[in-house]
Amino acid sequence: MTTAAARGLSPVRTVLDSGAVVIAQEASLTPAVTINATVMAGGAHEPDPLQGLAFLTGRVLDRGTEHRSAETIAEELDDRGVAFRVATARHPMSVTCTCLAEDFPDVLDIVLDIVRHPVFPEAEVAKRRAECLTSLRQDQENPAARAVEALFELLYGPSHAYGRRSKGTEYSLERITRDDLIAFHAARFRPALLSLVIVGDVSASSATDQSAVLLDGWKSAPVTDSEIAAPLPAGRREHTVAIPGKSQADIAYGFTTIRRLDPRYYAYFILNNILGQFGLGGRLAENIRERQGMAYYAYSAIDPSVGEGPLLIRAGVDPDNVARALAAIDHEVGTLGKEGPLPEELSQSKEYLIGSIPRMLETNAGIASFLQTVEQFGLGLDYDQQMPGHLEAVTLEEVRAAATELLQPERAAVAIAGP
Amino acid sequence: MPSVQAATALTTRSETLQNGLKVMIQEVHTAPLVSVWCWYRVGSRDEAPGRTGVSHWVEHMNFKGTRNIPRDQMKGLVERYGGMWNGYTWIDETTYLETAGRNALDQLLFLEAERMANGLYEAEDCESERTVIISELQGGENDPDQLLDQEVTATAFRAHPYRHPTIGWLPDLRSMTRDDLYGHYRRYYVPNNATLVIAGDVEADDVLRRVERILGSIPSGNVPARTPIVEPPQLGERRVVVERPGTTSYLKMAWHAPAATDPDFFPVLVLDAILTGAKGLNLWTSFRGTPPQRKSRLYTALVERSLASSVSGALVPTAEPFLYMLSMTAMQGIELPVLEAAIHEQIEKLRDHGVTEEETARGRRQLRARFVFENDSVTNIAHQLGYFETVTGPGFFTELQSHVARVTADQVSEVARRRLASTARTVGWFKPLGERE
Numbered sequence: 098m099t100t101a102a103a104r105g106l107s108p109v110r111t112v113l114d115s116g117a118v119v120i121a122q123e124a125s126l127t128p129a130v131t132i133n134a135t136v137m138a139g140g141a142h143e144p145d146p147l148q149g150l151a152f153l154t155g156r157v158l159d160r161g162t163e164h165r166s167a168e169t170i171a172e173e174l175d176d177r178g179v180a181f182r183v184a185t186a187r188h189p190m191s192v193t194c195t196c197l198a199e200d201f202p203d204v205l206d207i208v209l210d211i212v213r214h215p216v217f218p219e220a221e222v223a224k225r226r227a228e229c230l231t232s233l234r235q236d237q238e239n240p241a242a243r244a245v246e247a248l249f250e251l252l253y254g255p256s257h258a259y260g261r262r263s264k265g266t267e268y269s270l271e272r273i274t275r276d277d278l279i280a281f282h283a284a285r286f287r288p289a290l291l292s293l294v295i296v297g298d299v300s301a302s303s304a305t306d307q308s309a310v311l312l313d314g315w316k317s318a319p320v321t322d323s324e325i326a327a328p329l330p331a332g333r334r335e336h337t338v339a340i341p342g343k344s345q346a347d348i349a350y351g352f353t354t355i356r357r358l359d360p361r362y363y364a365y366f367i368l369n370n371i372l373g374q375f376g377l378g379g380r381l382a383e384n385i386r387e388r389q390g391m392a393y394y395a396y397s398a399i400d401p402s403v404g405e406g407p408l409l410i411r412a413g414v415d416p417d418n419v420a421r422a423l424a425a426i427d428h429e430v431g432t433l434g435k436e437g438p439l440p441e442e443l444s445q446s447k448e449y450l451i452g453s454i455p456r457m458l459e460t461n462a463g464i465a466s467f468l469q470t471v472e473q474f475g476l477g478l479d480y481d482q483q484m485p486g487h488l489e490a491v492t493l494e495e496v497r498a499a500a501t502e503l504l505q506p507e508r509a510a511v512a513i514a515g516p
Numbered sequence: 517m518p519s520v521q522a523a524t525a526l527t528t529r530s531e532t533l534q535n536g537l538k539v540m541i542q543e544v545h546t547a548p549l550v551s552v553w554c555w556y557r558v559g560s561r562d563e564a565p566g567r568t569g570v571s572h573w574v575e576h577m578n579f580k581g582t583r584n585i586p587r588d589q590m591k592g593l594v595e596r597y598g599g600m601w602n603g604y605t606w607i608d609e610t611t612y613l614e615t616a617g618r619n620a621l622d623q624l625l626f627l628e629a630e631r632m633a634n635g636l637y638e639a640e641d642c643e644s645e646r647t648v649i650i651s652e653l654q655g656g657e658n659d660p661d662q663l664l665d666q667e668v669t670a671t672a673f674r675a676h677p678y679r680h681p682t683i684g685w686l687p688d689l690r691s692m693t694r695d696d697l698y699g700h701y702r703r704y705y706v707p708n709n710a711t712l713v714i715a716g717d718v719e720a721d722d723v724l725r726r727v728e729r730i731l732g733s734i735p736s737g738n739v740p741a742r743t744p745i746v747e748p749p750q751l752g753e754r755r756v757v758v759e760r761p762g763t764t765s766y767l768k769m770a771w772h773a774p775a776a777t778d779p780d781f782f783p784v785l786v787l788d789a790i791l792t793g794a795k796g797l798n799l800w801t802s803f804r805g806t807p808p809q810r811k812s813r814l815y816t817a818l819v820e821r822s823l824a825s826s827v828s829g830a831l832v833p834t835a836e837p838f839l840y841m842l843s844m845t846a847m848q849g850i851e852l853p854v855l856e857a858a859i860h861e862q863i864e865k866l867r868d869h870g871v872t873e874e875e876t877a878r879g880r881r882q883l884r885a886r887f888v889f890e891n892d893s894v895t896n897i898a899h900q901l902g903y904f905e906t907v908t909g910p911g912f913f914t915e916l917q918s919h920v921a922r923v924t925a926d927q928v929s930e931v932a933r934r935r936l937a938s939t940a941r942t943v944g945w946f947k948p949l950g951e952r953e
Contacts, residue, residue: 172811175809176881178889200885235763241658342760375591375595390647413655415647452599452617459893
């Protein structure tokens with residue numbers, strides 16, 4: 098039996114004259130299409146004093162264009178049951194939606210209108226700003242959000258692109274004007290910074306042709322992004338945030354790592370799997386959850402990016418157990434750092450990571466997100482076929498070296514939020 | 517191009533083994549994967565006072581090792597095939613799943629066979645899981661929205677066991693014993709109380725032979741009959757106010773909902789789409805992002821008018837009548853009575869004037885699309901087959917589209933009038949203490 102994913106993806110990539118990239122992948126499990134329009138317009142690209150500008154831009158982007166009022170957009174999307182969202186990350190901002198295949202031409206038209214021609218009506222800016230402020234206040238009493246926010250500030254410093262608060266602060270949000278949104282859109286929403294991925298029950302040629310028509314006439318000068326500053330080496334630092342009335346404390350513990358295109362990437366990726374992913378949550382969950390019964394979740398996540406992204410370890414524990422949980426994290430980090438993984442851990446993690454590729458590429462949304470990462474970092478259109486080889490090639494010595502470099506408790510940043 | 521109808525009306529092979537195990541097989545050949553779900557007809561509604569949370573705790577214990585799979589070998593069993601595994605417990609059901617490369621099938625079936633018959637329940641594992649579950653409960657309490665949900669549910673029911681949270685009440689979690697857990701496990705984990713679903717890149721006859729070989733000899737047992745419990749009619753409004761340190765106010769409003777098989781269910785489902793946007797009916801995917809809701813009545817009345825920063829509605833298919841719950845987050849500076857008055861106004865308008873044909877058609881269209889989106893993987897397809905088999909019985913899942921297509925505006929208006937009475941509602945407030953106003 099030959100199945101689509103066993104043969105691998107076959108995306109069709111087209112670079113339009115404007116520099117915009119269109120990638121189309123046919124998939125026909127359901128009569129649906131996922132559209133993912135990503136622009137390099139995330140928080141790392143906003144001017145420092147205007148923290149939260151990218152986030153707010155994402156909230157207002159779809160609230161009216163030169164051709165459609167906010168109400169018309171709402172009606173056109175709601176009438177078709179379209180699941181639509183704008184997600185703002187450190188580097189990319191993504192407009193994503195899934196629609197029925199029969200609605201694809203209309204929905205693509207709406208999505209690209211939103212990307213190209215938003216008008217940011219004053220009343221919408223005011224409403225969405227108020228929502229963002231409410232969301233900030235909600236985060237203020239959320240131990241998980243507070244711990245992670247504090248950790249990033251410890252790791253990178255408050256003015257670094259990765260240390261800033263992505264939703265901004267009450268002070269910064271209140272100062273952002275409609276003109277700031279318009280200027281940010283003009284600066285960052287350029288065809289050369291756009292990659293449009295279309296996955297689903299539509300032919301690649303038809304998807305590409307329709308996109309080319311809708312993007313026709315969009316021109317702008319290229320932009321050069323400033324470098325993401327490398328984080329400075331630092332020793333152990335800890336910070337505690339008191340949030341009264343909470344039942345559980347959240348721990349965020351981490352390091353800065355490497356860039357996505359660093360040759361050590363796959364060794365770091367596998368190391369993270371062994372530390373805090375494999376099974377229930379790697380060595381961390383085995384200790385903190387399984388052996389000590391201290392936490393419902395204990396895991397790690399790694400995010401090498403344009404700059405040196407973080408390795409983040411998280412656990413939620415009873416406030417009385419914070420010291421014991423921290424000791425367990427220090428122990429696991431320190432032991433893996435000193436001794437490296439066991440050979441069988443390496444082979445198990447490789448087997449798992451390679452075997453999980455078809456699962457990652459099963460849904461339209463999964464494929465779209467994968468292809469956006471491929472495009473962002475220039476990994477190659479056959480990356481789904483190359484990835485197993487990259488993982489397989491990693492040696493025990495390389496993972497040991499990564500562990501020695503990275504996993505040093507005396508250099509960890511630690512943030513705790515709770516009662 | 518697969519049609520919308522074909523995408524949601526699957527042709528599934530269903531068989532019952534001699535030991536009573538129901539087996540459902542769906543061939544899907546788009547990816548080299550297989551998803552196995554084993555469903556048990558037991559949930560928190562089957563728990564006696566003093567033993568709340570036992571079903572969920574048993575679910576946790578069923579990842580701890582069995583007679584033929586020692587605990588240290590559990591880890592890696594599914595991962596070896598690139599697979600993921602998980603499980604969940606809710607009011608009517610408990611389920612376990614693995615999705616992995618198709619060559620894992622025998623291993624996954626063996627794991628489910630062991631889970632059904634040979635769980636160890638070592639005393640020390642029970643103890644260490646007690647604190648894990650208490651940590652899970654405390655993590656949930658950190659979220660004011662979840663805390664309020666629990667309080668509103670407990671207030672809305674007087675008699676029905678749907679009133680207690682699936683995770684259980686804390687004192688019960690502290691006092692339950694290993695014997696309570698093991699007794700519950702042995703009572704309900706028998707083949708004649710289970711449905712095994714296999715979806716993926718497999719061949720139905722072959723799967724059936726494997727299932728027979730691996731699970732066919734597990735003996736059936738006497739499953740306690742579910743005593744039907746009818747919640748008495750609610751005679752007047754109920755209220756609960758939770759006051760805790762916090763920054764934000766939350767409001768919930770709940771009414772008793774129809775069971776999934778009640779003729780009212782689909783009109784209320786369309787009503788929910790009209791009020792807050794259609795979510796679809798897949799519990800496993802429904803947490804993915806916000807639904808299409810900007811034209812919905814409550815979004816336009818509350819969020820667009822800056823009274824709330826978010827609004828959502830929840831109607832879940834259940835075996836017996838559960839709740840239809842509306843949830844709102846108050847915008848900073850908006851007092852709860854102001855927000856509550858605005859919802860009452862909307863609900864009364866709805867009950868007085870009904871809904872329009874246009875709104876009903878939009879609700880139906882949204883649900884038609886959602887039913888396609890929520891079946892976009894073998895994991896999701898297998899979930900839906902098993903969920904509805906366990907909660908509503910056979911023949912329901914394949915009819916979702918046609919049920920929704922038949923809902924009329926008059927039906928929606930009528931259920932709104934009859935079901936959303938002020939005397940039948942339960943209102944919950946989360947009032948933050950120490951709010952800076």
